[in-house]
Amino acid sequence: MKPAWPLDPKSSECNCAKCDGEKPAGASAPSGMIYMDYNATTPLDRRVLDTMMPYLTDDFGNAASRSHAFGWKAQAAVDQARDEVAKLINAQGKDIVFTSGATESDNLAIKGVAEMYRSKGNHIITCPAEHKAVIDPCKRLATEGFDITWVAPDANGVVQPEAVAAAITDKTVLISIMAVNNETGVINPIAEIGRLAKQRGVIFHTDATQALGKIPLDVEAMGVDLMSLSAHKIYGPKGVGALYVRRSGPRVRLVCQMDGGGHERGLRSGTLNVPGIAGFGAACRIAGDEMTEATERIARLRDRLEEGVMAGLDKVQRNGHPTLRVCGTSNLSFAYVEGESLMMKLANVAVSSGSACTSASLEPSHVLKAMGVGDDLAHSSIRFSLGRFTTEAEVEYVIEQTIKSVRELRQLSPLYEMAQEGVDLSKVAWKGH
Amino acid sequence: MQYGDKLNDHFNNPRNVGSMDKSAQDVGTGIVGAPECGDVMKLQIQVAPDGTIVDAKFKTFGCGSAIAASSLATEWIKGRSVEQASEIKNTDIANELALPPVKVHCSVLAEDAVRAAIADWKSKNLAANKTEN
Numbered sequence: 001m002k003p004a005w006p007l008d009p010k011s012s013e014c015n016c017a018k019c020d021g022e023k024p025a026g027a028s029a030p031s032g033m034i035y036m037d038y039n040a041t042t043p044l045d046r047r048v049l050d051t052m053m054p055y056l057t058d059d060f061g062n063a064a065s066r067s068h069a070f071g072w073k074a075q076a077a078v079d080q081a082r083d084e085v086a087k088l089i090n091a092q093g094k095d096i097v098f099t100s101g102a103t104e105s106d107n108l109a110i111k112g113v114a115e116m117y118r119s120k121g122n123h124i125i126t127c128p129a130e131h132k133a134v135i136d137p138c139k140r141l142a143t144e145g146f147d148i149t150w151v152a153p154d155a156n157g158v159v160q161p162e163a164v165a166a167a168i169t170d171k172t173v174l175i176s177i178m179a180v181n182n183e184t185g186v187i188n189p190i191a192e193i194g195r196l197a198k199q200r201g202v203i204f205h206t207d208a209t210q211a212l213g214k215i216p217l218d219v220e221a222m223g224v225d226l227m228s229l230s231a232h233k234i235y236g237p238k239g240v241g242a243l244y245v246r247r248s249g250p251r252v253r254l255v256c257q258m259d260g261g262g263h264e265r266g267l268r269s270g271t272l273n274v275p276g277i278a279g280f281g282a283a284c285r286i287a288g289d290e291m292t293e294a295t296e297r298i299a300r301l302r303d304r305l306e307e308g309v310m311a312g313l314d315k316v317q318r319n320g321h322p323t324l325r326v327c328g329t330s331n332l333s334f335a336y337v338e339g340e341s342l343m344m345k346l347a348n349v350a351v352s353s354g355s356a357c358t359s360a361s362l363e364p365s366h367v368l369k370a371m372g373v374g375d376d377l378a379h380s381s382i383r384f385s386l387g388r389f390t391t392e393a394e395v396e397y398v399i400e401q402t403i404k405s406v407r408e409l410r411q412l413s414p415l416y417e418m419a420q421e422g423v424d425l426s427k428v429a430w431k432g433h
Numbered sequence: 434m435q436y437g438d439k440l441n442d443h444f445n446n447p448r449n450v451g452s453m454d455k456s457a458q459d460v461g462t463g464i465v466g467a468p469e470c471g472d473v474m475k476l477q478i479q480v481a482p483d484g485t486i487v488d489a490k491f492k493t494f495g496c497g498s499a500i501a502a503s504s505l506a507t508e509w510i511k512g513r514s515v516e517q518a519s520e521i522k523n524t525d526i527a528n529e530l531a532l533p534p535v536k537v538h539c540s541v542l543a544e545d546a547v548r549a550a551i552a553d554w555k556s557k558n559l560a561a562n563k564t565e566n
């Protein structure tokens with residue numbers, strides 16, 4: 001029998017990662033499919049995979065093994081990644097707690113603060129447009145005696161600092177407001193919210209999953225105490241994330257949500273995912289190095305997409321603030337056309353929709369609802385999210401296909417027909433079901 | 434959502450798309466659903482004096498299964514009598530298209546649309562009979 005270890009270096013060298021050196025960094029889309037769902041997840045950058053590969057093979061040690069070189073090597077990889085993640089948010093390596101992803105980071109931040117500071121107060125402020133990974137922990141806490149204030153964003157999807165300030169009471173222990181919304185790409189005024197949280201002595205958590213690598217983040221300048229991050233949104237591996245936990249000014253304490261061997265300052269027990277963490281570090285380094293160039297390029301492509309689609313179609317609404325947005329996201333509602341049907345027409349383009357028909361809950365997007373977008377337009381919404389490997393040719397193709405598909409579906413739509421006939425759809429007595 | 438071949442076929446090649454003159458005496462129109470719910474179906478039938486549905490047309494705002502369900506419904510009722518058509522069952526539509534459980538309401542809507550179109554035709558023609566007699 002061949003030993004499982006050490007692996008033949010040749011065999012690891014000739015697998016997919018390295019043998020097709022022709023390709024540019026990054027995975028190519030599956031054959032014939034165009035990927036415009038980068039906010040859902042991103043392909044692993046090949047440079048990230050190259051960084052990870054040794055820790056999946058020869059250097060497989062447990063970072064907690066202090067007694068031998070296998071452990072030391074793993075520990076060194078984790079330390080380096082810790083610094084690389086920290087650098088991208090202007091923190092220090094020691095402030096970073098590695099987790100399984102932003103969902104876990106959000107849970108640890110919110111439940112960890114709630115349990116730790118319970119004697120101080122039982123009030124939490126958040127926003128109804130947050131990711132479910134924030135909403136659901138808050139809802140759970142609500143069943144356990146916490147009061148949650150849901151501060152709605154404005155019609156552009158932006159959370160107003162004044163509205164947050166007005167919600168603070170002497171029982172408030174946590175404010176949790178996302179840096180960038182995953183459905184609309186809208187950027188919240190995090191520094192201002194951080195400032196007022198500081199003034200009032202309230203801990204401030206931000207889910208920066210969709211902001212990392214897309215806009216400059218600075219936990220000091222932004223007054224952030226806890227920040228959730230995820231690797232797979234920035235061309236790193238799935239199942240790896242981090243929580244930044246402020247250690248001074250003020251020192252933030254959390255009740256850990258995973259008991260065990262006391263890893264990660266006792267905040268997150270469990271053997272570290274060394275290859276994943278090494279990949280997260282590399283992904284952060286690359287994102288930081290390339291941010292200026294990439295955001296410019298991607299924003300140009302996104303703007304071209306919107307301009308092209310809107311030039312070919314009427315009654316297209318952009319959801320979210322026109323300029324306070326990250327580079328790659330475009331959330332558009334195509335009136336009179338239902339989102340899932342549009343995605344089916346766009347058969348070889350991967351996008352997502354705020355339509356109920358695409359969710360298990362049969363409710364349209366809670367984000368668009370929180371912004372005051374009507375359910376009809378929420379059902380008609382499509383999120384295009386572009387990223388590192390999006391090309392001009394892809395954008396042109398998607399413009400063309402979108403225009404064609406919307407036109408076809410409008411020919412099929414009784415709402416479009418009624419609107420053409422001058423019927424005011426808001427005045428029709430619908431027989432709902 | 435991943436659908437089966439029959440559903441995809443009806444979605445990609447919808448049968449009987451179009452509109453008839455709502456005010457025509459021999460046309461019945463059913464409009465069901467609401468934009469806020471994410472689906473609206475308009476289904477129309479043209480009925481011969483002997484009670485046969487000689488033509489059917491639809492337009493649907495909705496997801497892929499709503500469009501396919503209404504397309505299938507028009508195909509099934511064409512050439513049938515009004516009585517036969519009113520026996521159309523949502524479960525048959527759901528089975529034929531292999532609708533996943535969360536999409537069964539689309540077949541219910543299609544059944545409702547057929548019934549609403551028949552009801553409209555009946556009310557028109559009963560009223561007409563009255564004035565004629």
Ligand SMILES: Cc1ncc(COP(=O)(O)O)c(C=O)c1O
Binds near residue numbers: 040
């Ligand atoms: C804003 C936001 N928060 C949290 C998450 C969850 O991240 P993860 O998949 O790493 O758990 C996502 C991604 O789905 C997200 O976009």
